[in-house]
Amino acid sequence: MPELPEVETVLRGLEPVMIGQRFLTVKPRRMTLRFPLPDDFAGRLEGATVSHLTRRAKYLQVSLSTGWVLVMHLGMSGRFLVRIGTGECGHTLGGYIYDTGANEKHDHVVFVMSGGHQVVYNDPRRFGFMLLIKDSDLATHALFRNLGVEPLGNCLTADYLAASALRRRSNLKSFLMDQRIVAGLGNIYVCEALHQAGLSPNRSVSCLIRSSGGPTRRAEQLVAAIRHVLTAAIDVGGSTLRDYRHPDGESGGFQDCFQVYNREGQACVRIPCRGRVKRVIQSGRSTFYCGGCQR
């Protein structure tokens, strides 16, 4: 579900209700999501104060006063909802203040914050998970150790893409989906970035490398396209498909900007391209692209 722009939007929605606040009560309504919740999950969070929130790839990291970090991943269908709560006794004062359409049956974890909000984790498919990792172990933890560069950071360059492509023989789609290369891209934004760059998802990654070993113009275009697509998506609060919502219940807007994703059979929007959007399966996932302008 959530790719980088959606996780970034969730982060921004949670910051105002979590930063500087204590966990008063933590109520796991189910002990296992994708993995079991950490031992004594509630006990280790209750009383701790949130110092700050960060995002790495598609992970949310909530840093605590205790030196631990609550690491959360939303999987395919995870979402956070914010309710106005009473705090100490955990009774809901106003119920859902926003009509989000969420099914309460899938509210798996409730964080009651000292500021008077309840942060509810809802996840029908339960592919999401939560972990507690020591701050000092974060960088070397198996989840983060092998992650590639942040696509919106300074490390994503045409040189980096070309160098990463040297050791590989896959196509561009699989290459960009690989979190060890670029961390945070998913199916939607890879499809959109490749369309923006005018590159076919079937093309070999070797097209990024010059014979001298340096980056090609295609590599430059790809970097610019990734940045552009992600930035535009974050600006409108990510994409809302099916059940994804912001913590405040609002929908994202980027689904209205899709050029190829979910548009199989429709006309390419690029002018003067007259191609139609195709859907193919690559590595078991749908790829949408225009056979006309993506070469």
Place this chain on the structure above:
DNA sequence: ACTGTACCCTGTAGGC
């Protein structure tokens, strides 16, 4: 070492 497949789980859309 790399690449593709099956799988975790639930909900929804579309065909009949």
Place this chain on the structure above:
DNA sequence: TGCCTACAGGGTACAG
């Protein structure tokens, strides 16, 4: 209406 299949934003354990 119901039943069936295919498919969904992710990541991992395997087999080849």
